[in-house]
Every structure is written in C-alpha cells, then in structure tokens.
Amino acid sequence: MSLSTLPNNSPTLNNAISTLSLDFTVSFSQFETAIKQNISIDNITGIYGDSGSGKSTLLRVIAGLEKQAKGQVSFNEVTLQNSEKRDFVKAESRNIGLVFQDSRLFPHLSVYENLAYGAKRRKNPKLTIEEVLTLTQLTSLQYQNVSQLSGGEKQRVSIARALLAEPKLLLLDEPFSALDKTTKSQMLTFLKTIQQQLQLPMLYVSHSLSELQYIAEQLVVVSAGKISHVAPIHQAIHYLNNRGETSVKTSLSLTIAEHLPEYGLTRLKFNELQSTEQSIYLPLLALNSQRSDEESLIGQQLPCMIYARDISLCLTEPEHSSIVNHLPATITAIDYNNTNALITLKCAEQVFYAQISLWSAIRMALVVNANIYLQFKANAVHSYHYTGSITHA
Amino acid sequence: MIDISADILALVTTLKMAAVTTVILLLIGTPLAWYLAKWQSRFKVFFEAIVALPLVLPPTVLGFYLLLAFSPTSLPGELWQSATGSQLAFSFSAIVIGSVLYSLPFVVQPLQKAFEQLGDHHLEAAAMLGAGPIDRFFSIVFPLTKASFITATVLGFAHTVGEFGVVLMIGGNIPGETRVLSIALFDHVEAFNYANAHILSAGLLIASLLLLSLVYLLGNNLNSNLNKKQRVTKL
DSSP states (O other): OOOOOOOOSSOOTTOOEEEEEEEEEEEOSSOEEEEEEEEEEESEEEEEOOTTSSHHHHHHHHHTOOTTOEEEEEETTEEEEETTTTEEOOGGGSOEEEEOTTOOOOTTSBHHHHHHHHHHTOSSOOSOHHHHHHHTTOGGGTTSBGGGSOHHHHHHHHHHHHHHTOOSEEEEESTTTTSOHHHHHHHHHHHHHHHHHHTOOEEEEESOHHHHHHHOSEEEEEETTEEEEEEEHHHHHHHHHHHTOSOOEEEEEEEEEEEETTTTEEEEEOOGGGOOOOEEEEEOSOSSSOHHHHHHHTTOEEEEEEEGGGOEEESSOOOSOSOOEEEEEEEEEEEEOSSEEEEEEEETTEEEEEEEEHHHHHHTTOOTTOEEEEEEOGGGOBOOOOOSSGGGO | OOOOHHHHHHHHHHHHHHHHHHHHHHHHHHHHHHHHHHOOSTTHHHHHHHHHHHHHSOHHHHHHHHHHHHSTTSHHHHHHHHHHSSOSTTSHHHHHHHHHHHHHHHHHHHHHHHHHHHOSHHHHHHHHTTOOHHHHIIIIIHHHTHHHHHHHHHHHHHHHHTOOHHHHHHHTTOTTTTOOHHHHHHHHHHTTOHHHHHHHHHHHHHHHHHHHHHHHHHHHHHHHHHHHHHHHHHO
C-alpha cells in the first residue's frame, strides 16, 4: 500500500492540493468498510471499485452523511469527526459538496431556484449565479421546471448547484453513470474544464476505469471495504492490469501536437518525461469545432487508453501497412496463460501492453529484451475527450 | 318559529374547539409523525398502535379514563387546578385535550406516510448545500408534503367537529363552554325537537361533505399536476 507522495506545504486558497486524513470504520449488517489512509487531492482524484466495494460509503463518510462511522476524518488538518472525542461536524457545516448519481434536484423549485438554494446558504460568496449559469451553459434553461430536463441537463444543474454552495471539496458519486456515451464524454470534458477554472479539489467515484482515466490524475482503488492502492492514474491502471481484474490496457497521457484534417487524424506526441520523439495518431479530435478551438487544444495533455488486444507486434518496422501507429519497443516481460500471451514492452520510458495469441508468440520466438515493433490502428486509441461544439460554445 | 340562538352558540363553540384542536394537533403531530417516520426500532410499532388507538376504541372508553384523570382528586386534575385556578373536568380545555387525543391519528398518519415517502434523498442534498434541520423542514419537507398537510388539517378539523363520545364524557353540556353541535343535536332528539335536529344534522352532513370533497379535490389536483410533469419528462 503506497501513500500518495504529492507534496502538501501550506495549502492556499488557489492551490488545488488538499489533504484528507481518514481512519474510520463503518459497519452495516453484513459489511464493514474500514479505511485508514491519507489522500492528497490534486485536482481530481478518482475512486475506483466494484459496486458494493465501499466507495460510496467512503464518500458519504467524508460528506458527513454516515453518523455511525467510528474513528476520525479530517480535511486540511481540520477535524470533521472524531468519535473518541465525540466530535462530529454536521454535513451542513462541513462546506463539502456532493453530487449524487440521481441528481436529487428539488422538484418544487425551478433550475434557477435550485441553484439559488446553495447560493443563499454559503458564507463568503465569490461566484454569482449568473457566472455559474454561464459556466455550466444553463442560462437558457434557468426558468425551466427541473422535471423537464434530460439526464445530462439534470446533472449539469446538480453540479452547478453544488458549485454555488462554494465548497472546499467537491465529491461526485458516479455522477454520469446513467448517461449515454456521447453525453458522458461531453460532461467529463465539461467537468474537467470547470475544475481547471475554479481550482476546486474533487473526489470522483466511478466503477468505470475509462471515465476515471480521462478525468482523474490520481486513483484510489477500493475493494472489499478497504483502500488497496493509491497511485497516479496511469500507474494505478497498470497495477490493476497486473492484478488481472480488468481487461489489460495501456494508459498514458500524450500532448496534442497538431490536427491533420486532410488525413482525418490528430497527431499526439509523447511528453518530455517519456523521452521519445515518436508520434501517435488518433481520429481527428477537432472534428466539429471552429478553427480557434482546434488551436486551443494544441499543447494540451490528452489521457488515452489502448487495449492490449488492439496492439499487435512485428519483428521488422511495418512500413507497408494501413496501420498508422508503429513504435519501436523493447520487450520487458512475457506472461503466458492458457490462450494467449501478454507482452509488456517499453518504448523509451513508456510501458505498453500487447496481448497476442500463443501461436504468434511461439512463431515469432519472442524473448525478453528483444527489440521489436508494436503497431495499432488510429481507432484503437481511446479517449473520452468530447469533440463536439457544446463544451466549447 | 324555531329558536336557533342556542344552536348558533353551539356552532361557535364547536368551531372554536375544532380550530384550537387542529392548531395543537399540527404542532405536536408534525414532530411526532416525523419521529415515527424516521425512527427505526422494534418499539416503533407500539407507538404507532398508541397513535392509532382512537380509530378503533369506543370514544366513551377514552372519555371515561380522561374523566378520571381530569377530576380534581387525581394528580393531573389537581395540578391543572393549582396552575390555572379552575377545574379541568367539564371545561373547554378538557374537551380540547380530549379532541387532540381522539383526532391524533387523523393528523399523524397522513403526515407520517408523506414523510416516509419523501425519504432522505432530498434532505441529504439540502444538507450538502448547507441547510440545517429547521431550514430543511421549511425549505424542502413542507413544500414537498403540502398536500398531506392540507389533508391532515382538514381531516383533523372535520373529525373534531364530528366528535361526540369523548366530549359527552368529559365536557358535560355547558352552553358556550362545552356544548358542541353533536351534543346539542342529541339534546334536540331527546326532547323530540326534530325541527332543530334536522337543521343541525343536515348542516353537519353538508359541511362534512364539502370539507371531504375539498380534500379529494386538492389531492386530485396535486396528483394530476405531478402526472403532467411526468408526461412532459417522458416526451
């Protein structure tokens, strides 16, 4: 179990790094959640686990909604609860926001009144309702009845309402799990933008690794009521690969280098830490947006995922192939199982995972330290980044 | 010529009793219904049974025990007398206390059901936005359960107007103090004064019918508003 190593010297208002110190147990009739962990929250920290693993309970304890939790919880060195000293700061006094999966908008209030509910009760207002309406693109919906909204709109109102209470920490409990894929990628891109603008630390709970991979910089893995792993996002996903709990994938962040609309591709380059000049191409990102938006994406970091089953290997550089991405790499490990082989490779400092058939592995006589080429189609590079116009409107 | 001045006095007493009773019922019935809705304990059923008791118990049984309790020789009656200087039994206060107990389920049950249906979801959301318990009650609970508050108020009021046995046992028949419509009606029948009895009976019948129609009308309107909203959501 590793502690997050993010530095936390004197957190200031504009610093998005905050510390949560957790040491508590909550028992339900058949299930116990026991968490002992310090978490440094830098921008967005993801909490991953199967349903029933205790990740929602973890969030509810931090929020102050589980009064029966024993132990202690503090945020930025301020004690929120300490059952030994009988200290318990009530949910309404914690100044922590929570966005629920089922939005929980107040049905007797309009969109505007829902937003005003949080705004009315905050202590030091900095944001105006109008600013948040603009930020969340709800201005045109503000007079609507909340029952008339679509799922994505409801969650946008729910997030806007939580933002207007101006919390020190925002918790999100599977906020987009009920949404279709397009709306989800819109909302994820939108949430990330808001986080960057407001510099508000967030804890984002989900059972979807691809969602978390796109939005979070750090991952907390919860299983069977305990925190089993805390690591930067890509490392954490590779750790889960090795535990064999998810389909194996390569998780990495790349810098958007240029858009090539004439070829329908966007070129990504490795960042300096990965120390290679190679490029990776994926389907054009800025498909529907304006020229200026295209430019604004350049230089940004894009979290991407490539499934191991989508990467194939080649002994020589595959120059005469329709497959656009090919990179030189060195094999660092080979794991055989019943039907296939999982090959771990390194391209400069970046780890890749390739899953090939046993037959291919034997035929190619793969050995550790061999130099080889890996290849994958542009389509195999997955990212949740939303390319439509709404988020940039 | 029928003399109805005594009956008008009885009407005023009845309305006064029902109004005071309803206000007291809402004040004590709301928190009681809240705790019954939120409380999770084996003993909860016992308290629910106590609240529901007046629904099945002959009112004279309740009246009998209250009469014993209110008499100046028993502790509650004695305490009342030393605090207020007047006797509790056969007073306006006595019939109000009796009515509060007797109409309790008509106020507590609809509210308890509404609070149970409301659940914790919206309250948790409100707490996360900085609303304390009292704030949450007035900003969330009350607006979302308004229909049940109207039902509880009308049922509590109407049932108190229609009550007979308890008032008969502990109120006696003092004009302007404890002589309510149902008692006045009984007196008219006993005295074969059917003309007055008809006026009171028909009046009570029509007034009760109107009140209940109002309850169902409000209930239907709120429901159809909800349905309308749901239809729009589906579109």
